[in-house]
Amino acid sequence: MIAQLTRNERLHAIQIGLVVAVCGLLLGLAGRDDPIGLHGGLIFVAGLLAIFLVGRDYYAPEPSDDRLTRYYDDPSKAGVVLSIAWAVFGLAVGDWVAWQLVNPDLTFGGGWSSFGRIRPVHTTSVIFGFGGNGLIATSLYVLQRTSRARLPDQLAPWFVLLGYNLFCVLAVTGYMMGITQSKEYAEPEWYADIWLVVVWVVYFLIYLRTLARRKEPHIYVSNWYYMAFILVVAILHIVNNLAMPLSFGSAKSYSAFSGVQDAMTQWWYGHNAVAFFLTAGFLGMMYYFLPVQSGRPIFSYRLSIISFWGITFFYMWAGSHHLHYTALPQWVQTLGITFSLMLLVPSWASAGNALLTLNGAWHKVRDDATLRFMMVAAVFYGLTTFEGSFMAIRSVNSLSHYTDWTIGHVHAGALGWVAFITFGSIYASVPWLWNRDGMYSAKLVEAHFWLGLAGTVIYVFAMWNSGIIQGLMWRTYNESGTLAYSFVDSLVAMRPYYVARAVGGLFFLIGACLGAYNIWMTIKNPGLVATQGGGRPEPKLAAQPAE
Amino acid sequence: MSIFGFHYRLERKAISLILGIVLVSSIGGLVEIAPLFTISQTVETAPDMRLYTPLELAGRNIYIREGCYACHSQMIRTLRDEVDRYGPYSLAVESKYDHPMLWGSKRTGPDLARIGEKYSDQWHVAHMINPRDVVPVSVMPAYDWLLANELRTDDLSLHLKAQRKVGVPYTDDMVANAAADAYGQANPDSTQADGLTKRYGKATTVRIFDGQADRLTEMDAMVAYLQVLGRLTTAAGKSMAQTGASQ
Amino acid sequence: MTVEHDFLVGLSKSFGLFYLIALSIAVLIYTFWPSNKRRFDRAAQSILDGEDKPWR
Numbered sequence: 001m002i003a004q005l006t007r008n009e010r011l012h013a014i015q016i017g018l019v020v021a022v023c024g025l026l027l028g029l030a031g032r033d034d035p036i037g038l039h040g041g042l043i044f045v046a047g048l049l050a051i052f053l054v055g056r057d058y059y060a061p062e063p064s065d066d067r068l069t070r071y072y073d074d075p076s077k078a079g080v081v082l083s084i085a086w087a088v089f090g091l092a093v094g095d096w097v098a099w100q101l102v103n104p105d106l107t108f109g110g111g112w113s114s115f116g117r118i119r120p121v122h123t124t125s126v127i128f129g130f131g132g133n134g135l136i137a138t139s140l141y142v143l144q145r146t147s148r149a150r151l152p153d154q155l156a157p158w159f160v161l162l163g164y165n166l167f168c169v170l171a172v173t174g175y176m177m178g179i180t181q182s183k184e185y186a187e188p189e190w191y192a193d194i195w196l197v198v199v200w201v202v203y204f205l206i207y208l209r210t211l212a213r214r215k216e217p218h219i220y221v222s223n224w225y226y227m228a229f230i231l232v233v234a235i236l237h238i239v240n241n242l243a244m245p246l247s248f249g250s251a252k253s254y255s256a257f258s259g260v261q262d263a264m265t266q267w268w269y270g271h272n273a274v275a276f277f278l279t280a281g282f283l284g285m286m287y288y289f290l291p292v293q294s295g296r297p298i299f300s301y302r303l304s305i306i307s308f309w310g311i312t313f314f315y316m317w318a319g320s321h322h323l324h325y326t327a328l329p330q331w332v333q334t335l336g337i338t339f340s341l342m343l344l345v346p347s348w349a350s351a352g353n354a355l356l357t358l359n360g361a362w363h364k365v366r367d368d369a370t371l372r373f374m375m376v377a378a379v380f381y382g383l384t385t386f387e388g389s390f391m392a393i394r395s396v397n398s399l400s401h402y403t404d405w406t407i408g409h410v411h412a413g414a415l416g417w418v419a420f421i422t423f424g425s426i427y428a429s430v431p432w433l434w435n436r437d438g439m440y441s442a443k444l445v446e447a448h449f450w451l452g453l454a455g456t457v458i459y460v461f462a463m464w465n466s467g468i469i470q471g472l473m474w475r476t477y478n479e480s481g482t483l484a485y486s487f488v489d490s491l492v493a494m495r496p497y498y499v500a501r502a503v504g505g506l507f508f509l510i511g512a513c514l515g516a517y518n519i520w521m522t523i524k525n526p527g528l529v530a531t532q533g534g535g536r537p538e539p540k541l542a543a544q545p546a547e
Numbered sequence: 548m549s550i551f552g553f554h555y556r557l558e559r560k561a562i563s564l565i566l567g568i569v570l571v572s573s574i575g576g577l578v579e580i581a582p583l584f585t586i587s588q589t590v591e592t593a594p595d596m597r598l599y600t601p602l603e604l605a606g607r608n609i610y611i612r613e614g615c616y617a618c619h620s621q622m623i624r625t626l627r628d629e630v631d632r633y634g635p636y637s638l639a640v641e642s643k644y645d646h647p648m649l650w651g652s653k654r655t656g657p658d659l660a661r662i663g664e665k666y667s668d669q670w671h672v673a674h675m676i677n678p679r680d681v682v683p684v685s686v687m688p689a690y691d692w693l694l695a696n697e698l699r700t701d702d703l704s705l706h707l708k709a710q711r712k713v714g715v716p717y718t719d720d721m722v723a724n725a726a727a728d729a730y731g732q733a734n735p736d737s738t739q740a741d742g743l744t745k746r747y748g749k750a751t752t753v754r755i756f757d758g759q760a761d762r763l764t765e766m767d768a769m770v771a772y773l774q775v776l777g778r779l780t781t782a783a784g785k786s787m788a789q790t791g792a793s794q
Numbered sequence: 795m796t797v798e799h800d801f802l803v804g805l806s807k808s809f810g811l812f813y814l815i816a817l818s819i820a821v822l823i824y825t826f827w828p829s830n831k832r833r834f835d836r837a838a839q840s841i842l843d844g845e846d847k848p849w850r
Contacts, residue, residue, distance in 0.1 A: 069847055101655070104678070104686045114688040116614025146841060148849040178612035183647055211561045215849040218837045219564060228568045235573060244712045246705040252608065254709050255647035260639045261584060262648040268579070276572075288841060297838040302825045305834075309821040312571045313814070317579060325624035326650065327639035331803065332579055398626055402654040475628040483631055487657045492684050571817065578810045582802040 001158075002057035004067070004074060009155040013054045016159065021047025027191065030249030035177045036191065039170055039251070046166050063154075071144040075157035077433050079137025080426055081523075082165060083130055084516045087419070090125025091509040097122050098502035102495070112176040120175045120187045126414065127185065127278065129168045134422040135281040136161055136203070139226045141429060142288045143207060146223060147214035156206050163199035167192055179251045183266050185273050186240050190253045193241040197234070204230050221304045225284030228312055232276040240269035260327055267322040275315035278413065279381075282421050283311075283350055289425040290354055290374045294364055299356035303349050310346025314339050321392035324401060333394070340392030344385060351382030369445040373424030376453060380416025387412065399471040404497070408463025415456040415508060423448065423515060430522055440521035444514050451511030458504030466497035593640045593782035598717060599775070600747050601703045601725040602732040604710070606772025609765055610649070613690065620651030621660040621776065634661035634777065635787040641780060644715050656687060661777030668756050671770045693766040694757060700726040721746050733767040734760070 005013065021044050028040025100106045100115050107113045140157055144150060151157055171188040174180065180187040188196075207227060211219060243253035257265050291298050298304055320328060320336030355378050358365055365375050387409050391400050400406060427445055431438050439445055473490040477483060599607060610616070623629050625636045637660050642648045666674075670681060675693055678685040703725035707717045721728070724742055731739030735753045744751050752774055757766035777783070824830065 071848060100688070101686050104688050107688050109689075111613075111690075111692055114613065114690070116617050116688070119614060119617045144848070148847075150848040175614070180611060180614065181647065182611040182614070182616055182649065184616075184652060208561060208565075216837070216840065217556060217560060218833050219560065220837050220841060222841075224564065224568075227565065228572070231565060231568050232572050235569070244709045246702060246709045250702065250705065252706070252709075254706075254713050256713050258644060258646045258714065259642035259648050262646070263642075263650050264579070266647070272572075291838075292841055295842065297842060301834040301838040305825050306821060309571065309817070312568060313817060316572050316574070320579065322652065323650075325626055326622050327637055327642075329582075331807070332582075335579060398624070401624075402620055402652070402658075406653065474632070475626070477628070483628060487632070488682060488684055491686065498686075574810075574813060578806040578813075582799060582806055585799040585802055 001074060001078075002054055003060050004063050004072075005054075005154050006062055009153065010054050010058050012155055013158075014051050014058075017047045017050035017054065019047070021051065023047075027248075030247075031251065032249070034250050035174070035179050036189075036249065036251035038177065039174065039179075039191070042170065042173070043166070050162075068150060070150070071141075072151045072154060072157070073141065073144075073433050075151075075161050076137045076141045076429075079133050079140070079161055080430060080433065080519070082161070083133035083137060083422070084426065084512075084519055086125050086129025086133055086168070087512050088509070088516050090122055090130055091505070091512050093118060093125060094122040095502060095505040095509050098498070098505050101498045102502055111178070117175050117178065117180075120180060120184075121172050123185060124168065124171045124175070124187065126419075128171070129165075131278065131282075131418055131422065132164060132168070133161070134426065135226075135229065135277075135285070136164060138285050138289070138425050138429065139229075139281070140206070141433070142220075142222050142284065143210050143226070146220035146288070147210055148216065149210050149213040151206060152209035152213065156202055160199055160203045160206065163195070163202075167196045167199060170195070174251070181241070181243065181253065181255065183240065183255070183269070185270055186237070186266075189251050190241070190243050190245045191251070193237065193243075197238060200230065200234050200237070204234065220288075221298075221301065221308065222284040222288040224305075224308050225280045225287065228308070229276050229281035229284065232272065232280070232312075236269045236272050236276070240265055263323055263326070264320065264328060264332070268316075268319040271319035271322060272315055274413075275311065275318075278418050279315075280311060282418050285425045286350075286354055286374065286378065286421050289421075289428050290371075290378070291357060293368070293371050293374065293424070293428045294358055294361045296357055296361055299353050299359070303353050307346035307349040307353070310349070311343070314343045314346065318343060318392065321397065324394050324397045337392050337394060340389050344389045347385035347389075348382055351378050351385070354378035354381075369442065369449040370424055370427040370439075372449055373420050373427065373452075376449075377417050377420035377424060380412060380420065380456070384409065384413040384417055399475070400467060403467040403470040403474075404463045404494070405467025405471065408460050408467055411463065412456070412460045415452070415459065419508075420452065420456075423452070423512075426515075426519070430519055434523055436522055436525075440518050440525055444518040448511040448515045448518070451507050451514070455504045455507030455509075455511060458507065459501050460504075462497045462500035462504060466494050466501075469493055469497075593638075593780040596640065596643070596780040596782070597748050597750070598644060598715060598721075599779075600728060600732055600743065600751060600771070601700075601707065601721075602698075602729040602768050602771045603775050604706060604772075605698060605700075605703065605729060605765075606768035606770070607649075608706075609693070609769050610772060615659075616649045616651045618653060618655035618687070619657070619659045620654050621648075621658065622650035623658055623660050629658070630787075633658045635783040638783050638786060640782055641777070644779075646710060646713050646715065656685075659773070659776055661783075663774050663776040663778040668754060668770050668774070669758065671773055672757055672766060675766060675769065690769075693769055694759075694764055696765040698729065698763045698765050698768050700729050700763065703729055718746070729768075730763055732771060733757070733763050 002010065024040050024043030024047055026040070028037050028044055031037035031040055096106065097115060097118050111117070140151065167188070170192040174188060174192065179189050181189055207230060211223070242256040244256065245253040255262055287298060287304060317339035318336055320332045321340050324333050355375070358375055365371050390396055391405070391409060427439060430436070470490050473485045473493060476485060623633045623636045630636055642650070672694070674681045675690045677689045677691065678687040704722050707722045707725050711717045711722065724746065727739045728743045728746065731737050731743040732751070732753050733756055734740060735755065740753050743753065752771065756770035756774070757764050
């Protein structure tokens with residue numbers, strides 16, 4: 001890793017490490033008697049570690065100019081490994097949390113391990129750890145190939161990847177210590193938020209600088225999605241996290257917004273985090289890896305452009321459907337419904353585009369579990385966006401809101417769409433990245449696929465049932481005009497579904513563990529090295545009817 | 548020179564794509580959210596609205612720290628069954644001092660917007676120590692350590708100051724006496740208790756919330772917060788009575 | 795604040811509508827502009843071509 005950096009870059013790396021370490025030290029000293037002190041220490045150690053690692057090999061020979069004739073894939077490799085590691089961790093925590101709703105004493109008596117603190121650990125680990133690392137790894141991979149240009153330097157991508165993971169670690173450890181802003185999916189406190197902004201700006205600059213070196217005037221559509229992901233997440237993150245810290249030495253801050261404004265800002269953020277983090281980025285992934293893996297160009301490139309602008313435009317208006325029947329003004333709610341329904345058009349255009357691309361390659365879908373991951377992802381994307389628009393309708397929302405139906409909906413998207421497209425893209429790119437003929441075991445990929453699919457279906461059906469039962473029980477009246485069920489009655493009715501949900505989650509977790517093992521063995525096994533040497537073995541498999 | 552022209556064109560394309568994304572995406576949010584910042588001109592007012600006391604604010608921060616919002620909402624919707632189950636629907640004005648709001652998105656447990664004074668302090672303390680002692684089928688975790696943890700009061704002034712910076716009208720007097728007021732609210736017989744009611748109003752609840760007279764614990768703060776939920780103003784009850792009369 | 799709530803709401807509702815229509819038309823024109831077709835076809839095909847090296 002260090003040997004790939006030029007002498008200048010090593011110097012800059014040490015300088016960055018120094019700045020990080022000093023910031024950590026200052027935070028640690030200022031917050032001696034606050035939880036932020038521990039995080040200061042953590043940042044300090046991370047900075048020192050960077051200095052030590054780079055310093056150790058500082059005088060190693062510089063890389064030759066030969067490197068410029070190849071893409072720079074080391075950060076993508078590390079990103080893939082980190083992504084899978086976060087997936088296993090985040091899914092394990094998620095399943096643990098699910099079992100806590102079956103048996104609440106699974107906290108083992110600790111404060112750090114209670115439901116309210118562990119739940120954000122799960123959401124952050126899977127969304128930002130698994131999903132985010134997957135996005136960074138694949139985006140750098142796709143960016144270079146579609147631009148036919150190498151990354152502008154060797155240091156910036158490492159800064160982004162490692163800095164981003166430092167943010168994830170700060171977030172996750174913070175929740176367990178009780179550091180949280182309580183804004184869903186934006187829980188990390190002010191100092192972690194500021195750090196993420198720095199990382200994000202560098203990420204964006206990598207994109208710009210690489211695009212500036214491209215050969216083709218047209219920017220491939222995957223990059224549009226990746227760029228929308230980077231840009232809009234930056235806007236959302238900065239606005240929603242505006243807050244006033246108590247002092248430099250305190251982790252606690254108070255949101256700049258209150259009440260209705262805060263609710264609207266939060267769900268403008270929350271909904272668009274789904275749009276631009278969990279949808280746009282992964283669509284970018286899909287628009288590259290699905291055509292390449294199937295060996296067929298995207299069915300309609302024009303349709304992909306229309307859906308891009310549709311998603312970029314419509315999603316921003318839809319956030320208020322999270323706040324139906326609340327103190328939010330009626331016209332904002334109505335606007336939210338309208339745009340949620342219109343969103344169906346670009347969403348289904350993308351899903352349909354993906355499935356039509358596979359038309360004529362269905363035999364490959366049958367034989368290749370990697371491609372099947374992507375196909376199922378497209379199906380779940382279509383289903384989930386339909387469900388989402390449906391749930392945004394006020395009368396449906398009055399039943400579904402606050403219930404497990406929402407949880408089921410989210411997981412249909414998160415497991416069926418986001419995780420499946422990521423696993424598919426990772427299985428496609430690992431042999432290409434490490435120059436192998438294929439994965440260590442195709443059977444394990446197959447097993448992962450079926451475990452994942454079974455887990456998702458069990459999970460989603462359990463939550464649909466429990467959510468609808470819950471919603472109906474809350475609103476049922478008896479003949480005398482009083483509520484028929486107490487809240488506790490509905491809680492008792494949930495139990496079998498909570499068990500089923502936890503079992504479904506366990507299936508999904510086991511699948512991910514098989515995937516991690518398979519990837520590890522592929523990397524470690526030198527016997528799998530591709531024989532033709534260099535490059536991606538895939539296109540030769542593709543019979544091009546058009547040519 | 549052709550190289551320059553070539554590059555110029557390439558970069559211009561990337562930049563215009565970026566501008567397009569920013570323009571297209573940000574306007575939706577602006578159009579929707581901007582009017583909400585002037586909403587104070589249209590929503591109901593509540594002249595009797597009081598501020599959270601330092602002890603209640605500390606309790607609120609514990610509520611946030613423990614992630615209670617993950618399972619409990621604080622937003623009663625304008626639906627008949629919700630009003631029958633939880634009380635008058637929530638008004639915008641009721642959370643105007645909530646930085647951040649805790650409306651929540653999921654009810655694994657019941658809504659808490661009007662939980663204040665529905666149960667006794669003793670019930671809350673027992674429920675926190677082990678929820679299954681009072682609700683046998685509850686799936687809520689136990690929070691018994693709240694009773695063991697001393698409440699940190701030395702930085703309460705800083706909390707009030709930060710709140711004031713984001714727009715909550717705490718006075719200098721309130722900021723200066725934050726720690727004493729927290730102590731006073733859980734010790735009815737102390738001199739600090741008088742200062743508290745002077746600053747926050749006669750209606751402020753002053754009790755030994757956790758049942759331990761000699762210590763100020765996190766349980767005191769938590770219960771004090773739960774007992775004030777839905778009771779900062781009487782606007783919601785009045786608004787319900789009016790709509791009920793007009794129907 | 796001097797800006798009236800009703801004014802902002804009115805602006806949102808009217809301007810928002812025009813903005814929506816104008817944007818949709820602009821995107822459709824761009825997408826279906828005849829001379830763009832060749833470029834799009836090439837882009838769709840480009841990711842399948844050999845791309846194992848940077849172009850310089």
